[in-house]
Amino acid sequence: MKRFLLLLLVLLLGWVVYEREDLWAFPDIISAYTAKEYCSCRYVMNNDAEYCRGYVKQWLPTSDFSDDSASKTITVSGMGRSNSAQWQSERRGCRLNP
Amino acid sequence: MCKGLTLLLLLISCTVQAEPWPGEQWPTGATITNTEALENYAFPPRDDTTRKGIRTDALLIIHDGQIIYERYAGPTSEHTPHLTWSISKSLMATVLGVAYSEGLFKLEDPAAKFYPPLAKHPDIKFADLLHWASGIDWQEDYEYAPLKSSVVAMLYTRGHRDMAAFTAEQDSYAEPGQAFRYSSGDSNLLAAALKNIVGPQRYPDYPWTALFEPLGIRHAVWETDAMGTFVASSYAYLTARDLARVGLLMARDGRWDDQQLLPKDWLAFNLTLFKGYKAHQDEAVPGGQWWLNRPADGASSPWPDAPPDTFAALGHWGQALYVIPSEKLVIVRYADDREGSYRHNELLKRVLKAVRP
Numbered sequence: 368m369k370r371f372l373l374l375l376l377v378l379l380l381g382w383v384v385y386e387r388e389d390l391w392a393f394p395d396i397i398s399a400y401t402a403k404e405y406c407s408c409r410y411v412m413n414n415d416a417e418y419c420r421g422y423v424k425q426w427l428p429t430s431d432f433s434d435d436s437a438s439k440t441i442t443v444s445g446m447g448r449s450n451s452a453q454w455q456s457e458r459r460g461c462r463l464n465p
Numbered sequence: 466m467c468k469g470l471t472l473l474l475l476l477i478s479c480t481v482q483a484e485p486w487p488g489e490q491w492p493t494g495a496t497i498t499n500t501e502a503l504e505n506y507a508f509p510p511r512d513d514t515t516r517k518g519i520r521t522d523a524l525l526i527i528h529d530g531q532i533i534y535e536r537y538a539g540p541t542s543e544h545t546p547h548l549t550w551s552i553s554k555s556l557m558a559t560v561l562g563v564a565y566s567e568g569l570f571k572l573e574d575p576a577a578k579f580y581p582p583l584a585k586h587p588d589i590k591f592a593d594l595l596h597w598a599s600g601i602d603w604q605e606d607y608e609y610a611p612l613k614s615s616v617v618a619m620l621y622t623r624g625h626r627d628m629a630a631f632t633a634e635q636d637s638y639a640e641p642g643q644a645f646r647y648s649s650g651d652s653n654l655l656a657a658a659l660k661n662i663v664g665p666q667r668y669p670d671y672p673w674t675a676l677f678e679p680l681g682i683r684h685a686v687w688e689t690d691a692m693g694t695f696v697a698s699s700y701a702y703l704t705a706r707d708l709a710r711v712g713l714l715m716a717r718d719g720r721w722d723d724q725q726l727l728p729k730d731w732l733a734f735n736l737t738l739f740k741g742y743k744a745h746q747d748e749a750v751p752g753g754q755w756w757l758n759r760p761a762d763g764a765s766s767p768w769p770d771a772p773p774d775t776f777a778a779l780g781h782w783g784q785a786l787y788v789i790p791s792e793k794l795v796i797v798r799y800a801d802d803r804e805g806s807y808r809h810n811e812l813l814k815r816v817l818k819a820v821r822p
Binding site for chain 1: 513514516539540541544545546547611612613617620621623625626685687689690691702801
């Protein structure tokens with residue numbers, strides 16, 4: 368039993384090392400997705416704020432959502448990461464901040 | 466003789482004028498009334514809380530260059546530049562077609578010639594990228610496999626600053642030009658190559674000067690990554706009426722009024738099925754960044770109730786631009802379908818039933 372658990376742990380560690388890039392990036396998805404697609408929903412498609420909050424809702428929770436309407440910048444946190452997106456211009460729409 | 470010639474010229478000019486084109490506004494034709502079955506399918510009661518079922522935002526039908534049906538739902542109106550998602554890929558192909566007409570590149574050119582970071586994949590040709598057949602390893606799932614999804618990583622995490630470079634860094638899984646694998650990365654490599662094809666001076670305005678302005682499209686948005694490269698895979702926004710202008714251009718063999726905007730051989734390439742495609746690999750049959758209703762690899766046509774010359778630009782969550790040249794039809798459908806119950810064939814069947822007398 369012990370040897371089995373050890374083997375499982377080694378396999379798990381191996382998987383973590385093998386997938387480290389994707390695993391490290393993974394927690395950014397929800398906040399980046401929410402910030403970018405909310406920005407475009409609100410300032411490119413010109414839908415109202417309440418509709419856009421529903422539009423970007425996913426099964427993972429987000430927190431600290433802020434929409435600075437003066438600079439058209441959206442900042443969102445989720446899974447311990449924070450991302451922001453900003454409206455650029457009439458033709459360029461929104462973009463995630465680098 | 467002279468009289469006869471004048472009469473002939475008059476006849477020709479009358480025929481030309483009889484072909485309606487949109488000016489600043491679309492002309493309106495005889496509105497269809499037999500729409501109950503169509504609307505029952507496209508516009509069931511809408512629930513923005515559960516987001517279940519078919520959720521059409523816009524349905525616009527153009528027949529012979531005139532609006533014959535138009536309806537909007539949810540927050541979308543005729544003024545909304547709606548997200549087109551992967552319809553953007555077909556739009557980028559159309560923009561590239563104008564660059565092709567300038568003689569700036571050839572389909573057989575190596576893509577690395579115009580996008581040097583592709584040096585790792587020197588044998589990929591433009592034709593391969595247009596066929597989604599670069600051979601570059603790619604996972605296109607959005608919601609169901611977020612950890613391994615290349616497209617999610619490209620749009621939101623590791624790739625969002627420079628999407629083409631992110632794609633070019635991936636390993637290959639097949640020889641270029643041999644196998645179909647739908648890839649948003651391939652489309653963004655095309656957008657990056659366009660930068661050197663037309664030059665960095667013209668690039669930022671090129672979709673507008675090459676395509677949108679000649680077609681009278683006034684409110685297009687095309688988002689870029691941090692390198693200023695258009696996100697050709699996903700992020701073009703147009704009103705339904707403006708997207709229909711691109712459909713009309715395609716329905717009329719790349720001609721807009723008296724101007725041949727797209728070369729005929731470019732269009733023929735777009736609308737010829739890619740031979741490396743295997744049956745049922747995708748929901749329709751790939752041409753050159755457009756989707757075709759053709760039998761392929763032993764399988765029957767993907768939309769059996771639509772004519773075989775039907776083709777489409779398709780996007781995530783149910784976005785669609787359908788073109789049926791033989792019926793003089795252009796159909797734009799925008800949506801927010803969050804589950805996969807919508808069927809292209811069912812909509813096309815009901816549209817055809819409503820428009821045929």
